[in-house]
Structure formats: C-alpha cells, structure tokens
Amino acid sequence: MADDQLSLTFAALADPTRRAILARLADGEATVNELAEPFDMSLQAISKHLKVLERAGLISRGRQAQWRPCRLEGAPLADASAWIDRYREIWHDRLGRLDEEIQRIQRHRTEETGDT
Amino acid sequence: MADDQLSLTFAALADPTRRAILARLADGEATVNELAEPFDMSLQAISKHLKVLERAGLISRGRQAQWRPCRLEGAPLADASAWIDRYREIWHDRLGRLDEEIQRIQRHRTEETGDT
C-alpha cells in the first residue's frame, strides 16, 4: 500500500472492524478492552487494527495507568472528505440527471397511458 | 479485504494511481491506453486497477470497437462521503475546541507571569 496520508486514511477506512471502532469512538474515549468487546476476535487483532488507525492519524492514544485510552481524531477524515468532495459536483450532476430522466420517463408514461 | 460496498470503495480509493485515474475521468471518458499514458507502469497493471475500480462501482465501461472507454460513476463516492459526514460534526467540534483551547492557554499566559 502507498504510504501517503490519503492512502493511509482510505486504507484504514476499508475495513468494517475499523469503521466500527471509529463509530464507537465517536461516542467518546475508550480503552482497548472496551473496543475489543463487541468483536469475535483476539485482543491482539484489535491492537493491530488500532495501530493501523493510529498510523493513519485517525486516533490518538493516551496513558492512564495500565490503560491506553483511544480518542477519535477528525483531521484525516476532513482531508478524505475534502478529496471526495472535489467530485461532489460530478456525482450530483449525474444523479441529478438520473432524477430528471426518471421524471421524464414517468411523465411520458402518464401522458401516453394515462397511468398513475 | 471485506467485500461490502463501503470497504470496496475505500480500498479502491486507497491507492494514488487509482485516485489519479478517477481524477482524469472527472474530465470525461477515456480509454485504457489514455488512462495508462501518464504512468510508468505496464498496461496490464492499469487494467488491473480499472478492474478494482469497476468492482467498487466507481467506474463503468463501454464498448466501442476495440476500445473499452471508462466513465466515472459517482454513486459509491456519494456513499463514502455520507459515511464520513456522520463524523463531520465531531471533527468540526474537535478542531473548534482545539482553537478555543489554544486561545484560552494563550490568554492565560498573557494574564499570568507567562509560564505554564
């Protein structure tokens, strides 16, 4: 995998487990054990996922006694969103045109058949 | 890699070559050769990248004689953007709070003797 920031972010997001972890962290900080609890997976596997998220800058980690609380960091998400948004116009256009097309067809049908 | 739609989309975006291809396609349809031209990479490699993008639904392909023109499809981008946007409030809040915190600290420094 490429190691530029955007690639790291998207790669980190390309896994349901990691997305679920981020969703959990949106509700506030959590420890590794708390994050691992919902998953049928070893603690070490979760630890690895957290490392991926950390490398992507999506989370940061503190130290409180033997706990390493994780916190969501939004900045890379903002960058990823900004990248995608460069295409927002395009997909809006496309979807907009699709809507128009559907409406056109339905008008057509109504005119011709007198249908609903 | 997980094969749900969102994972496929993010995984497809997690590569600079593929992102560059999408950027190129934002300007309009292109053939495989046209897409491959900027890259120092075999045509077959580009073909593979296109397959990844196609599997993620990010592009669709036509047939014109021996050419297979590619077109950008926005729908998965819209989904990806929507997923990230669920965290927009959080990252805005966080960045906002960070600003406030910095300002608070700086006020503090100025008011007191200047030390932490």
Added chain:
DNA sequence: CAGTTGTTCAACTCTTTGGTTGAGTATGCG
C-alpha cells in the same frame, strides 16, 4: 487473408494484511 492496435487473461513473484498463539512489559493492589 495477414497485420496492427487495444485490451484482457494467466501464471508467476514479492509484499502486505489480517488473523492466530505465546511470551513479555507496565501498572496497580493485597
């Protein structure tokens, strides 16, 4: 028809990823 162009398929290599288990480190508590 043969030849050229555009593209894909197949097989191979090398690296990364996502999981495992087992051992090791760090902190708090009796």
Added chain:
DNA sequence: CGCATACTCAACCAAAGAGTTGAACAACTG
C-alpha cells in the same frame, strides 16, 4: 514482594494486492 489486569511484541500462517511477462482475444485496416 507476588499476582492480576491491560496491553504490546514477536513469530507464524493463509490470503490478497500490486506489479511483472507472455500469450490470447477482438476489432479495424490493407
């Protein structure tokens, strides 16, 4: 101290990714 808790590190494995080369297919051109 000794022990439990929270977590990480290391080694391993199977599967997937990203690239290569060589061969094949498809459609146009002379």
